[in-house]
Amino acid sequence: MQEGTSGGGSSHPGETRGSRARGGSRMDTRRGLPDIESHRDLHIWIIENLQMVPVPEPAYGNFFEKHCYVVLHVPQSLKATPGVPKDLHYWVGKMAAPGAQGAPGSFLQHLKEALGGATVQHREVQGHESACFRSYFRSGIIYRKGGLASALKHVETNVYNIQRLLRIRGGKHVSATEVELSWHSFNNSDVFLLDLGRMMIQWNGPKASAARKARGLFLTHSLRDRERGGRAQVSVVDDEAEATDLMEIMEAVLGRRVGSLHAAMPSKRMNQLQKANVHLYQVCQKSKDLVVQELSTCPLTQDLLQEENCYILDQGGFKIYVWQGRRASLQERGAAFRRALNFIQAKGYPSYTSVEVMDDGAESAGFKQLFRSWSGQQRKNKNLSGMGKLFQVKLDVGKLHSQPELAAQLRMVDDASGSVQIWCIQDSHRQPVDPKRHGQLCADSCYLVLYTYRRMGFVQHVLYLWQGLQATAHEISALRGNAEELDLWYRGALVQEHVTMGSEPPHFLAIFQGQLVIFQGHPRHSRKGQPAPAVSLFHIQGTDSYNTRTMEVPARASALNSSDVFLLVTANLCYLWFGKGCSGDQREMARTVVTIICREDMEIVLEGQEPPNFWEALGGRAPYRSNKRPPEDVCDFQPRLFECSCQAGPLVLTEVVFFSQEDLDKYDVMLLDAWQENTQSYEEVVAGDPGAVSTISEITAEIVNFRLSRWPGNDRAGPLALRALKSSEDISESELELGPRAGTGSRSTVSSASSSSYQSSPQSLGSGGLPREQLRHQAAEDLPEGVDPAHKEAYLSDSDFQDIFGKSKEEFYSMAKWRQQQEKQQLGFF
Numbered sequence: 001m002q003e004g005t006s007g008g009g010s011s012h013p014g015e016t017r018g019s020r021a022r023g024g025s026r027m028d029t030r031r032g033l034p035d036i037e038s039h040r041d042l043h044i045w046i047i048e049n050l051q052m053v054p055v056p057e058p059a060y061g062n063f064f065e066k067h068c069y070v071v072l073h074v075p076q077s078l079k080a081t082p083g084v085p086k087d088l089h090y091w092v093g094k095m096a097a098p099g100a101q102g103a104p105g106s107f108l109q110h111l112k113e114a115l116g117g118a119t120v121q122h123r124e125v126q127g128h129e130s131a132c133f134r135s136y137f138r139s140g141i142i143y144r145k146g147g148l149a150s151a152l153k154h155v156e157t158n159v160y161n162i163q164r165l166l167r168i169r170g171g172k173h174v175s176a177t178e179v180e181l182s183w184h185s186f187n188n189s190d191v192f193l194l195d196l197g198r199m200m201i202q203w204n205g206p207k208a209s210a211a212r213k214a215r216g217l218f219l220t221h222s223l224r225d226r227e228r229g230g231r232a233q234v235s236v237v238d239d240e241a242e243a244t245d246l247m248e249i250m251e252a253v254l255g256r257r258v259g260s261l262h263a264a265m266p267s268k269r270m271n272q273l274q275k276a277n278v279h280l281y282q283v284c285q286k287s288k289d290l291v292v293q294e295l296s297t298c299p300l301t302q303d304l305l306q307e308e309n310c311y312i313l314d315q316g317g318f319k320i321y322v323w324q325g326r327r328a329s330l331q332e333r334g335a336a337f338r339r340a341l342n343f344i345q346a347k348g349y350p351s352y353t354s355v356e357v358m359d360d361g362a363e364s365a366g367f368k369q370l371f372r373s374w375s376g377q378q379r380k381n382k383n384l385s386g387m388g389k390l391f392q393v394k395l396d397v398g399k400l401h402s403q404p405e406l407a408a409q410l411r412m413v414d415d416a417s418g419s420v421q422i423w424c425i426q427d428s429h430r431q432p433v434d435p436k437r438h439g440q441l442c443a444d445s446c447y448l449v450l451y452t453y454r455r456m457g458f459v460q461h462v463l464y465l466w467q468g469l470q471a472t473a474h475e476i477s478a479l480r481g482n483a484e485e486l487d488l489w490y491r492g493a494l495v496q497e498h499v500t501m502g503s504e505p506p507h508f509l510a511i512f513q514g515q516l517v518i519f520q521g522h523p524r525h526s527r528k529g530q531p532a533p534a535v536s537l538f539h540i541q542g543t544d545s546y547n548t549r550t551m552e553v554p555a556r557a558s559a560l561n562s563s564d565v566f567l568l569v570t571a572n573l574c575y576l577w578f579g580k581g582c583s584g585d586q587r588e589m590a591r592t593v594v595t596i597i598c599r600e601d602m603e604i605v606l607e608g609q610e611p612p613n614f615w616e617a618l619g620g621r622a623p624y625r626s627n628k629r630p631p632e633d634v635c636d637f638q639p640r641l642f643e644c645s646c647q648a649g650p651l652v653l654t655e656v657v658f659f660s661q662e663d664l665d666k667y668d669v670m671l672l673d674a675w676q677e678n679t680q681s682y683e684e685v686v687a688g689d690p691g692a693v694s695t696i697s698e699i700t701a702e703i704v705n706f707r708l709s710r711w712p713g714n715d716r717a718g719p720l721a722l723r724a725l726k727s728s729e730d731i732s733e734s735e736l737e738l739g740p741r742a743g744t745g746s747r748s749t750v751s752s753a754s755s756s757s758y759q760s761s762p763q764s765l766g767s768g769g770l771p772r773e774q775l776r777h778q779a780a781e782d783l784p785e786g787v788d789p790a791h792k793e794a795y796l797s798d799s800d801f802q803d804i805f806g807k808s809k810e811e812f813y814s815m816a817k818w819r820q821q822q823e824k825q826q827l828g829f830f
Contacts, residue, residue, distance in 0.1 A: 063141065069090075070089070075658060089122040092125050165194055191212055198233065202237070283310045312340065321358070322340050448464070460495075514542060514589055517597060539559070563625075567598065580606075642656065
């Protein structure tokens with residue numbers, strides 16, 4: 001296979017996550033520091049003669065192995081958010097002088113003090129960089145031999161007198177290492193780039209994965225554009241027998257290859273179970289001695305960290321965290337890196353062990369997750385967000401379109417004015433729910449809620465899988481199976497979101513306009529057929545139609561709360577009880593909910609003025625929460641994206657930091673962790689959700705059984721889309737089985753980008769096809785008989801398809817599904 005790409009610009013606009021615009025750093029001449037308010041979010045310095053020298057932006061991603069570097073990252077999107085930490089990295093080349101290797105603390109501490117604000121400091125070692133560091137360089141990292149003389153440029157552009165060989169390997173973010181210019185450097189699993197100046201030949205090992213080949217080509221194009229101005233020819237050897245001309249060039253440079261290719265040396269991988277071996281140590285100075293005292297192992301609690309001390313958290317030798325209390329001395333703060341390196345040496349850990357130093361209040365997500373729970377102390381002074389914010393102020397839905405970041409934060413796809421269909425799962429089948437009872441759910445059942453709306457003129461669907469806390473494991477399994485069937489019916493167009501009772505997201509609540517009522521098993525449409533109890537108590541929470549839910553609670557006095565509104569239903573009378581701490585908005589919303597539940601006469605009761613019959617119905621007086629409810633402990637964690645892989649062992653999740661939609665490609669299985677929205681403990685969630693434990697096993701089994709596949713028509717096999725993933729990094733092309741595609745849709749947790757990206761058209765019409773004017777910009781009812789509205793483009797002739805889309809059908813259907821949809825929208829075939 002050959003790809004002639006001489007001349008022209010690159011199809012890959014960004015080389016680093018911080019290089020959205022061009023231009024050098026503006027420098028503070030007194031300190032040599034950048035103006036971080038400028039347009040860039042990434043700044044890099046090389047250490048020369050123990051001085052920080054700025055690296056030109058076109059050279060970002062190139063690292064000389066005899067040097068050390070300082071990398072500062074300030075996300076542009078977070079600059080306006082007070083208290084968001086910056087990331088400072090000290091990168092150590094494997095051939096760097098010992099003095100430079102051991103001096104990260106002085107450079108980073110100086111830079112941290114000059115920048116001000118919260119920072120997280122990292123120590124990175126060549127070949128063992130953290131996921132956070134690698135995420136800055138989308139096209140990859142290049143390790144260059146030797147050092148950089150002060151008189152030379154970091155990267156010289158338009159220089160063609162070059163002969164070098166790069167080995168490309170890695171997962172989501174690859175790295176290229178300069179190796180000996182010889183056939184001895186080659187192996188059968190990696191990708192190699194022979195750079196000859198005006199020609200760049202990418203040689204793919206016979207067992208190299210499709211993902212590694214594609215990511216290697218991305219790096220090759222990046223090198224061509226940055227260092228050759230796009231004027232080098234890029235060619236690819238994927239099969240030596242079919243690329244004889246390119247093999248002749250390679251043999252002219254490398255000589256004739258003798259013998260067969262050897263297997264690649266396996267990458268050293270840490271035992272994943274070792275990461276769970278967590279120990280917390282307190283570090284203190286006694287006279288001239290440094291004392292390190294072990295405090296605790298898992299499970300760790302946040303109260304172990306005292307603000308006047310410093311601590312070392314050892315994650316099984318995989319990473320060393322240093323936490324510095326806000327009242328710790330400056331001397332202790334300055335010694336953090338040195339102490340971490342001494343700890344690594346004393347433990348006998350490898351010299352490349354990762355180190356992360358953070359201040360009190362600037363903890364990273366990776367550090368927080370090692371504790372049983374985490375509550376930000378500074379949260380009391382922050383404005384509430386998410387659901388907590390919704391209970392404090394009314395939601396202005398008009399802002400959702402003008403402020404997409406607010407819509408994303410609240411997970412509001414629109415103003416909830418679309419159409420709704422609801423099914424209750426009964427005897428493993430879905431039964432339609434009468435629209436008059438759409439807002440009435442049962443705690444011992446499961447429901448499918450299909451919400452349909454229009455966006456930019458196109459129909460969109462969200463399928464909520466609502467799970468009652470008293471539902472059985474069998475009902476939960478049936479819920480998922482029925483969701484898959486609906487997804488097949490809608491040709492994979494459903495965005496699925498799992499919702500647990502009591503943890504409904506804002507958009508779900510908004511669908512019911514404040515009329516959501518959750519019974520304990522006795523609404524009329526319930527299959528249980530239980531008679532309604534003589535006395536029922538309902539807890540009404542919310543301030544408007546976009547955040548209100550009503551849940552039946554045990555009918556006893558201890559369930560009351562002075563901050564809220566409750567409805568007590570008896571055989572002859574309903575009591576609407578207003579707590580002393582409830583607001584006028586809460587009372588107003590409660591009056592609208594009452595009509596759904598109460599058919600009898602209603603009496604309003606104020607706290608402290610209850611009649612005797614009220615307490616008699618509740619079984620007598622009892623203590624209840626009467627103090628004003630404190631602000632909710634709102635989760636301030638950021639969502640996290642993980643790449644899933646399983647290589648002859650347990651499921652491994654590798655984090656993708658500072659992610660975007662571009663990180664979802666056709667070779668990946670990804671998991672998006674949006675953190676837990678409810679306030680229940682782990683034990684409460686598991687106790688109320690029989691399927692919670694089995695869900696993890698099911699996800700793991702699905703990933704283990706993943707195969708990249710395509711569905712050629714409406715023939716779809718199997719209830720699940722995921723079929724056997726070995727590893728997104730190490731699956732070879734020979735292992736990619738193409739066959740009938742199982743029905744899939746987008747998931748709120750696990751999604752298979754590959755299965756959707758290999759989605760092909762319905763039965764192809766070959767070179768014949770239908771006239772383009774009968775398909776393009778045509779509504780579904782105006783299409784010729786038998787045409788699938790979801791795949792109008794498939795009915796074009798091959799020549800018309802090439803003319804309109806600029807590519808063949810095979811190329812089009814190998815793209816990610818969201819890219820297919822985007823092109824179809826632009827060209828009038830959606």
